[in-house]
Amino acid sequence: MAVPMQFLSDNAAPVHPAVWEALRAADEADAPYDNDFLSRRLDEAFGGLFGCEVAALWVATGTAANCLALAPMVPPHGGVVCHREAHIEVDEAGAPGFYLHGAKLILAEGEGARLTPGDIEAAIDPIRDDVHQVQPHALSVTQTSEYGRAYSPGDMSALARFARERGLGFHVDGARFANAVAHLDCLPREACAGSDVLSFGFVKNGGMGAEAIVFFDPALADVVRYRRKRAGHLQSKGRFLAAQILAMLDDDLWLRNARAANAAAAEIAGACGSRLMHPVEANELFVRLSSSEREWLRASGFSFYDWGEDAARFVTAWNTRAEDAAALAKAIAEL
Structure with missing residues (x-):
């Protein structure tokens, strides 16, 4: 047939041959969890890619990457503003509420599954500033969106300014971040300009089972190291996740x-x-x-x-x- x-x-899609080669090369004894040589290289590798200091952690799935990225910015009584079609709303089986201990998603409307500051205002301005209503603590957008639409660097900068003005953390779900950068033909940091944290997707782009959470505010990573362990995502042989990610970053394979x-x-x-x-x-x-x-x-x-x-x-x-x-x-x- x-x-x-x-x-x-x-x-x-299959795993890229370069990733398989990196996995085989990583199959040697090293320190467990994220103390191995490859995992310790991630901060420097992503710092070079984005041109700034970052803290980068591996996880196995995009759902874990998104939820753990939001975890340090949103308390259990808080909310995350996202598009009604966002992956965290439609395709993660309530995982944000689970990882964030009950925090709520505040849904907004926008063309092409993208959001503008005006779209976000329409969703959060009616919320009263009192203890009876969930208050927004973070904004999450998807690059590219669930309908394959890219946010330009200007779009991202406008969202970042709005988030700062409203005291919101800013998360970018980058399951297809590589496709956005390729389309925009811009620097990687410009495609998530002003964000506090990026879920950098690799599985859809040639990886086997590794995603990265990139914190542009490295202090946010400190609490997530504990949250990652509690969530069951601190793998004892983490070097195999780091190996996949580094192989994709090498010579811009992710972008090609x-x-x-x-x-x-x-x-x-x-x-x-x-x-x-x-x-x-x-x-x-x-x-x-x-x-x-x-x-x-x-x-x-x-x-x-x-x-x-x-x-x-x-x-x-x-x-x-x-x-x-x-x-x-x-x-x-x-x-």
């Missing part, structure tokens, strides 16, 4: 992989025309398709997720073959 041409998710995924998505987008529900600014495409059209595409050998009643989501990855992207573009154009 023919293997479908894979556009389900970048989570389904993202550029390849974005290029494949752009080729497909060129055939979609008015079917596109959102501009394609990373490696996700949301396309209007009837049930019969989706059935025909699947019968033609393409795998993807339905997205509501009359749409589909296609996701490209670092390893998407040029011939597969061209075949999907041709098939959509022929509908």
Whole structure:
């Protein structure tokens, strides 16, 4: 039986060979937990990438990265402002409330699953400043958004200014941060300008099972080291997580992989025309398709997720073959 041409998710993509090589090279005795040589290199590696002092911690999943990143900024009685479609709201099974000991998500609306200062004001200004209502303590945005939209450096700076003015911590969910940087063609720090902490995604971009939490305020990492242990994410052989991350950072593999995924998505987008529900600014495409059209595409050998009643989501990855992207573009154009 023919293997479908894979556009389900970048989570389904294979591990990059360089990551496997790094894992094999790390398979030697070293200090446990995060005291090994590779884990101790993370602060310097990310500091060089972002051009500033940082503290970087590994975890195994994006959900843990997001929730632990928010943990030092939000008390149990507080709230996190996020988009209604944010991953922490829609796809993390209540994990923020679990990790933050009951803290609430305060949902805002915004075009393309992105937020502006005005969108955030609309969500938090009606909250009374008294003990009877949950007060916002942090802002979380996704770069790129859940609909594949990128925040420009100017957008990020505006959000950071707003967060400072309102006394909010600022978290960026960067599950596809690499794709945003590739699209924006900017410095990594510009793509999360002014944020206090970034969840830097690697699994979707060629990693096996490692994500990074990058604290631009290194003091925030101190409490998270304890929270990470309590949450069950302090792995005893942490060098294998650090090895994956360092392999992706080496020679900008993370960025080259993202550029390849974005290029494949752009080729497909060129055939979609008015079917596109959102501009394609990373490696996700949301396309209007009837049930019969989706059935025909699947019968033609393409795998993807339905997205509501009359749409589909296609996701490209670092390893998407040029011939597969061209075949999907041709098939959509022929509908």
